[in-house]
Amino acid sequence: MNSEKQYIDLYNAAGRMIREHSVPVMNAVRDEAFADFQRQGFPTQKVERYKYTDIQKLFEPDYGLNLNRLEIPINPYEVFRCGVPNLSTSLYFVVNDSFYTKALPKVSLPEGVIVDSLSAVASKKPDFIAKYYACLAKTGEDALTALNTMLAQDGLVVYVPRNVKVERTIQIVNILRSDVDLMANRRVLIVMEEGAEAKLLFCDDSADDRNFLSTQVIEVYVGDNATLDLYCLEETHAKNHRVSNVYVEQQANSRFNHNVITLHNGVTRNKLDLMLKGEGAECWANGCVIADKTQHVDNNTLIDHQVGHCESHELYKYVLDDRATGAFAGRILVRKDAQKTTSNEVNQNLCATKTAHMYTQPMLEIYADDVKCSHGSTVGQLNDAALFYMRQRGIDRQEAKLLLEFAFVNEVIDNIRLAPLRDRLHHLVEMRFRGELKGCGGCKSCK
Template structure:
């Protein structure tokens, strides 16, 4: 069978599955979700599973990840979560409003959320879409199914995820922590759809944690839409710590109105294949976007970060810093696109990607891009790919520090610029600790022995 036929058959497998389960997807779901399915399905048929011929996916081959015969999780499953297992290797003793997502579905027994400020809603997207569709109808339009086949596939299959609403001028003092668990009795495919609506003047911190609870293979396709009103403030931290047989596909869309500030920080500590799509639209004057990311990968792991920042109004600022440490035969990719549209004058936009290769067999692809249609702007972009500075290493060893410890010190220093951007102090301290363990090679062992020993 030719490669072209195999690729066609792979997409046909998913289109065929949709036709088989269409009634199951629409049953009990809301009109607002169901109304998007057919259009999304047609957009997926037109695009298919992305290949390297797709410019936005040229550094990530998703064909092997979509090939297995997964169990599709289209219905809510009953389960009991053991918090002692959940937090064995994660971020314990963090004072948060805590909620769980299980295989893409908002966990019905969330008892740890605590008392949220008046008017704040943290709930199942499926439930809110039925009971309060007006909260979704106007603003949940950020993910364009014509631009990305993964978004189209997500919209085709989406039934649940989390919904967060923060009313006007409300400040949530404690972070909201959402933990995504994957656990099934066989290899599984999960779809998750999330929506966040932060009204004018509101302020919230969010912490997203991705984890696997057993060693089956998983493919997770998640889409999150976030709308920030005028003068709203968001800190959005993501911690990815899954085993090597997991494929994690994450698309986050953030729309900002005037005077709003959004900061995202993504930490990829472990996973098989991770693809993070992040798209900002700065749609009001004096909006500010800060994008930070770091990845620590080894063996044959792959992490691909794809960012887009659209400056649609004047006097806005964006800043991007992504850093990666690659060991063994791991591969990484970064593509960052800044687009300053016509009349978006007085724009300040900066982008930097730095990469550290620890072996000759590790590979990094980086592609910073600027598209500038205005003339009164300050924009810059740059990327570096290199190995540990031998002169600096010699300097440390000359002062009695052994080679292994000296290398570890330099790698920690390399990552520190991103880690210090975490404003939630207990989270920053814990990620600093996890990064140190990751660089020592301890996180993988911790993941594999989670049920049998103390880590």
């Protein structure tokens, strides 16, 4: 049986229930997404952008879904303490795929800023949501986006009005909570109007030792002269499988900074599609992966320079131990009219054991003739000479190995603009290399 058949049967049997517990703006595109999913099916590894992850295998198990939107018994504000020392945040929670509304941060946001569930905003401003929802995330071009669009029943909206600067970081903690194996389908819509500024921190955590599968689609609109920093930190467990697709559209003179950090996981597949549609736009895409045992992390990126005078900077680093597998495929597309483009792409990887595997595929596709573009990748092992040098000075092998690995990924962490978060990540990464990182300090649910 094909993996997609159970989801086709599910939609045919439970489509009415899905609609009843959702909102018209999401239902309006649901049937088209279903048709697109039926036509495409799950991508095989013969599909270029999915060649390094067996998607069909991920979706084979029979996961439960909360289609009736039953209340999940958890108060995340009492259980989780996912704080960053010296960083004051406006803290919100998403439990599985539902925005947690029973308790909200006491700190008020600037006037006009919205952080709320998609269904709540759609009930008040349906035309606003319809203007953006499922427009960047095209279901006809990606089967996993189609699956998420046909099954997602709610989501999160972050909206910052024109020329509003949100000083306090907005932190969203995604919690996976269930007594049975569960699939969650998250949807996120981020709209930054002209001149707006904000910093968002997304943290993925698991509250239970169950098999989880989450699909996530994030649509991001960055208006003229707007600035958005988006930090995504994953600290789940080996039974967690996550597929995340991020779609970004940048207008003139906008700034977008995306950082994805994977510290603990089972199987992770991240896709980033970033379109530079206005002159003077700049983007930074940074990634840090630390994986061991049999963990698998696959990052696939596309930066599409559609107009001239834009800049993109991309840096992904992996440290793989034991039998971990990593993959990076990054494509820089410079279209014919995108003259005066500046772009650089770097992927560097460290395999600490001979049984760790890394696949890397940096790509440049240039149709303009007045550009400055570069790309490159490296895959290597620990430097034996450096290890010998450090051991000669009294540092044991394990500590020397840790120091070299830590120094290797520092460049990515140092690119994080939030100083408290940068310091916290330095600490978490060191703990991760030492095998001491079990979860966030202070969390009552940490094992």
